[in-house]
Amino acid sequence: MKCYYHHQADAVALCKSCNRAVCPECAADVHPGTACKGRCESDVADLNTIIERSKTAYTKTGQAYRRSGVFTLIIGLLFVALGLLPLLVNENGGALFMAPIGAVFLLSSFFSFRSGKQITEVK
Ligand SMILES: [Zn+2]
Ligand SMILES: [Zn+2]
Incomplete structure (x- = not known):
């Protein structure tokens, strides 16, 4: 050539x-x-900047998802604990309704972790 x-x-x-x-x-x-x-030269430099930026954007989004995953996980565990602990202490079960709420948070935490993982794997 x-x-x-x-x-x-x-x-x-x-x-x-x-x-x-x-x-x-x-x-x-x-x-x-x-x-x-x-x-x-300047075109390629711009191109490199764009590629570099999109790379870190992926990582950042992945991290954001994982961070919100951790957050909802903690909230979820808290609700489950609040819902189930009174059952263990006494048997009135007044806070049992909190357990399903906790389960919803745990589920959304799971999806956040999964999205974060997928986004990070894209690059
Ligand atoms: Zn030449
Ligand atoms: Zn050229």
């Missing part, structure tokens, strides 16, 4: 932005990737 700009020179890389083959003289190293020198 020959350089897009110099048809006699061998290409060493492809520009990340326009996909043209470039020789060492035309290649600008924009880590990670190569750009046409003085032509696509």
Whole structure:
């Protein structure tokens, strides 16, 4: 493959932005990737920024889901404990209605954890 700009020179890389083959003289190293020198450098830099940002966005969303998962897990356990503890202490069972509420929280906690896991695995 020959350089897009110099048809006699061998290409060493492809520009990340326009996909043209470039020789060492035309290649600008924009880590990670190569750009046409003085032509696509800023485009590739922008591209890298976007890719980098979307990566951290995924991680952050995953973390947010996991954090809300932990939060609802604690609330859920609290409600279940509040609902069931009086049963153990005395038998009036007045707070038993709290146990299903706790179960709902535990369920939503489970889904938060699962969504967080899926999002993190996407990247
Ligand atoms: Zn280019
Ligand atoms: Zn060239």
